[in-house]
Amino acid sequence: MTDVLVTGVGGPAGVAIVRSLAATDARVHAADMDVYASALYLVPANQRHLVRPGLAPDFVDHLLALCERLGIDVLFPTVDVELVPIARRLAEFTAAGVTVASPSLATLENTLDKYRLAQACAGLGDVVPRTELLGAAYDWDYPVIVKPRSGSGSRGVHLVEDEAALRALGTDEQTIVQENLPGEEYSVDVIADLAGTVLAAVPRSRLRVDSGVAVAGRTVKDAGLEETATRVAQAIGLTTVANVQLRRRADGRPALLEVNPRFPGAMPLTIASGVDMPRLCLDMVLGRALPDRLEFRELANVRYLEDVFLDPSDVLTALTSAAALAERDDAHAAAPAQP
Numbered sequence: 309m310t311d312v313l314v315t316g317v318g319g320p321a322g323v324a325i326v327r328s329l330a331a332t333d334a335r336v337h338a339a340d341m342d343v344y345a346s347a348l349y350l351v352p353a354n355q356r357h358l359v360r361p362g363l364a365p366d367f368v369d370h371l372l373a374l375c376e377r378l379g380i381d382v383l384f385p386t387v388d389v390e391l392v393p394i395a396r397r398l399a400e401f402t403a404a405g406v407t408v409a410s411p412s413l414a415t416l417e418n419t420l421d422k423y424r425l426a427q428a429c430a431g432l433g434d435v436v437p438r439t440e441l442l443g444a445a446y447d448w449d450y451p452v453i454v455k456p457r458s459g460s461g462s463r464g465v466h467l468v469e470d471e472a473a474l475r476a477l478g479t480d481e482q483t484i485v486q487e488n489l490p491g492e493e494y495s496v497d498v499i500a501d502l503a504g505t506v507l508a509a510v511p512r513s514r515l516r517v518d519s520g521v522a523v524a525g526r527t528v529k530d531a532g533l534e535e536t537a538t539r540v541a542q543a544i545g546l547t548t549v550a551n552v553q554l555r556r557r558a559d560g561r562p563a564l565l566e567v568n569p570r571f572p573g574a575m576p577l578t579i580a581s582g583v584d585m586p587r588l589c590l591d592m593v594l595g596r597a598l599p600d601r602l603e604f605r606e607l608a609n610v611r612y613l614e615d616v617f618l619d620p621s622d623v624l625t626a627l628t629s630a631a632a633l634a635e636r637d638d639a640h641a642a643a644p645a646q647p
């Protein structure tokens with residue numbers, strides 16, 4: 309039996325992975341720091357686990373111990389802040405027999421920082437919009453985009469109209485200035501095998517976005533978008549799954565906005581379109597044969613909230629998570645027998 313642990317199961321990416329893998333022959337364990345994370349309740353009670361917050365200093369220690377206790381074969385982290393701490397200690401997961409289904413530390417470092425991303429992809433020519441540190445150059449075609457090197461959810465992104473306004477922003481090494489891409493925007497979900505060969509690139513239009521997640525969208529067959537995202541994935545040495553965001557220039561050519569090095573919240577649309585990336589990723593890390601050709605069809609989606617009803621006593625607490633119960637049992641077993 310293959311044991312899989314998915315983290316961040318209160319988020320849309322975590323839910324999508326749990327639902328995809330629950331339909332395979334794997335036993336799916338679900339983890340989150342929040343007792344109300346919905347996909348905890350999509351798996352059997354003894355497969356629900358509370359973990360420490362991804363930013364906590366002991367997050368990885370706890371996660372490693374949990375993986376060892378459960379005999380986890382494959383770990384799917386889905387929370388942004390967990391990715392780097394886990395990747396930094398990959399050797400310990402490997403030593404514990406756990407394969408981590410997320411990109412390498414080098415790929416994370418080249419994508420989570422948008423300035424480094426532009427440098428890593430410089431060899432792709434005009435796929436990369438001109439990108440400079442704030443204060444480094446003023447000879448732009450205005451307007452330009454100013455945004456944080458490491459940001460998310462569009463926070464801190466704004467359009468700057470002219471040189472005077474750009475100069476007024478001063479100098480900041482944590483902020484980038486980027487050529488404005490005025491055209492249509494796409495998110496391309498890309499899966500690459502462990503040697504870095506891209507298996508599929510599925511472009512999506514995000515028709516409506518709520519809190520950074522597409523809640524209405526459609527997959528788009530477009531060879532130019534698929535090829536551009538594939539070249540970006542190769543340039544950053546992608547293995548497993550990432551979401552490559554592209555936007556068209558005024559003349560229609562696609563260019564790179566950013567790469568989110570993890571499963572996206574809109575994964576159900578990509579799965580329904582024909583490329584079940586969580587399942588493929590699992591098969592891939594287990595060394596199983598993959599289909600030769602991965603095709604998808606164009607499909608649109610809308611979303612609604614769905615209720616999961618529980619007996620009130622089934623709502624986890626820190627003391628009733630499967631991990632806590634196992635720890636208690638271990639403590640009992642280790643305690644000397646009563647006379």
Ligand SMILES: Nc1ncnc2c1ncn2[C@@H]1O[C@H](COP(=O)(O)OP(=O)(O)O)[C@@H](O)[C@H]1O
Nearest residue numbers: 453459460461462463465486487488489565566
């Ligand atoms: N160079 C650019 N040209 C046009 N729009 C941009 C550019 N960079 C960012 N944007 C807009 O800002 C949004 C957020 O930028 P992005 O680089 O994806 O950062 P994040 O999603 O991490 O905040 C994009 O979805 C896009 O709408």
Ligand SMILES: [Mg+2]
Nearest residue numbers: 461462553566
């Ligand atoms: Mg983005």
